[in-house]
Amino acid sequence: MTRMGVVGATGYGGQELIRLAARHPRLEVTVAMTSSTGEESRTLPALTKIWDGDLAPFSIDRLASETDVTFLSLPDTASASIAPALLDRGVRVFDLSGAFRLRRPEARRRWYPETPELSLVPVYGLTERRRNALEDARFVTCPGCYPTAALLALEPLAEAGILTRDVFIDAKSGISGAGRKPTLRTHFSECHDNVTPYGIFAHRHAAEIEQELTREVTFVPHLVPLDRGILETIYTRVDTTTTAAQIADVFAHAYEGAPFVRLRSDDLPEIRHVTHTNYCDIGWRLDETTGRLVVVSCLDNLVKGAAGQALQSLNVALGFDERLGLT
Secondary structure, three states: OEEEEEEOOOOHHHHHHHHHHOOOOOEEEEEEEOOOOOOOOEOOHHHOOOOOOOEEOOOHHHHHHHOOEEEEOOOHHHHHHHHHHHHHOOOEEEEOOOOOOOOOHHHHHHHOOOOOOOOOOOEEOOOOOOHHHHOOOOEEEOOOHHHHHHHHHHHHHHHOOOOOOOOEEEEEEOHHHHOOOOOOOOOHHHHOOOOEEOOOOOOHHHHHHHHHHOOOOEEEEEEOOOOOOEEEEEEEEOOOOOOHHHHHHHHHHHOOOOOOEEEEEOOOOOHHHOOOOOOEEEEEEEEOOOOEEEEEEEEOOOHHHHHHHHHHHHHHHOOOOOOOOOO
16 A cells, blocks of 8 residues: 555645545555644544544654655645655655746746745646656646646647637636635625636736646636636637537547546536546537637536546556546
């Protein structure tokens, strides 16, 4: 059994990780910790009879001695210091924060100024698109929830040379995407019966999408009154010689044998079809006369957009069946 630790286990992503890992036949959750050294040990009521271990205060020594791989479900600044310390002590690290996602120093300084330069370059854990790089990886930076939905939809089109015009991403996320710590923006009275755009031209996930796609996009996220789920409606234009059959072939080729991408074609995805699963559903419509293309990508932000994809990447890194713990 591979010994697994989770730091930040009280958060939404951390608890989802434990819930999934507890049913994984090749993993044992040996340590689950808060991000603070000062908290007393306690239980996680939501995980009773799923994982009955105690939640412990943070200890790098325990992680180094009691885990083979540690998942960090922490704020960026915390992961920026903890990940290097664990790597130095021989522990595999899967980081769910954004601390190490951006490779260009100037972008990293803007969005994640606390992140140090490391000699070990992390693998970007977009499992379906980076499978070869993930094999035997020791340090994985897990993609953000919005970028996961966008890149799974757009990368195959870009790779096929179809994506040549401006790209507009209208993204909507449930409240859990903002994390467990309450803010004015996530207060019930602010969110209920409301849809709010935010972070226009000022969201770090835009930088992440542009880095991986190697092109500019217009990314507009919205907060919607749902617990979980992301739906992105993506607009662009393609050459009028492009056919709907070509679009379908591109996606079919890209995700042949991919167990967690479901191609919906013109049966467009809905959030309710992916919640509590590790699936990303992708649908599309093409107006062949004008070249207008709309792609809809949908996933659960806590599973495929966070804990589930992280576990899927671990499965690939360790040579396991990538479906373990996720179906």
